[in-house]
Amino acid sequence: MPTPSMEDYIEQIYLLIEDKGYARVSDIAENLTVHPSSVTKMVQKLDSEGYLVYEKYRGLILTAKGKKIGKRLVYRHELLEQLLNIIGVKEENIYRDVEGIEHHLSWDAIDRIGDLVQYFEENPERVETLRGIQKQSEEEIDS
Numbered sequence: 747m748p749t750p751s752m753e754d755y756i757e758q759i760y761l762l763i764e765d766k767g768y769a770r771v772s773d774i775a776e777n778l779t780v781h782p783s784s785v786t787k788m789v790q791k792l793d794s795e796g797y798l799v800y801e802k803y804r805g806l807i808l809t810a811k812g813k814k815i816g817k818r819l820v821y822r823h824e825l826l827e828q829l830l831n832i833i834g835v836k837e838e839n840i841y842r843d844v845e846g847i848e849h850h851l852s853w854d855a856i857d858r859i860g861d862l863v864q865y866f867e868e869n870p871e872r873v874e875t876l877r878g879i880q881k882q883s884e885e886e887i888d889s
């Protein structure tokens with residue numbers, strides 16, 4: 747199993763390749779706000795563990811294993827954003843909150859959250875009920 751830090755890298759690399767067709771060390775460093783030398787080090791580690799193939803002057807490609815986990819990590823991130831959005835978390839908090847929790851849930855919990863998100867999507871009136879409760883608790887705090 748990849749560590750939380752490895753997961754962040756695989757996720758970013760997957761997103762970059764999906765978006766641009768390639769993932770450069772400099773782009774990964776920028777997206778993760780880390781030094782390029784840290785990226786090189788991690789990329790070598792991910793290579794040695796079979797998630798990607800890295801050649802210094804030719805860039806990097808994800809292996810089948812890297813692509814499979816990358817896809818799941820991106821799904822997990824998006825699902826958690828959906829969840830926070832449904833429960834009414836403010837837009838400006840969502841990305842940072844997801845980055846903070848995504849590595850600490852089991853895949854079992856992720857699958858159950860998937861069910862919950864599906865439930866709310868199929869029953870939008872329940873989201874409205876939830877908004878009502880949210881409004882009440884905000885009023886209690888304000889009063």
Ligand SMILES: [Mn+2]
Pocket residue numbers: 757823844845848
């Ligand atoms: Mn993420």
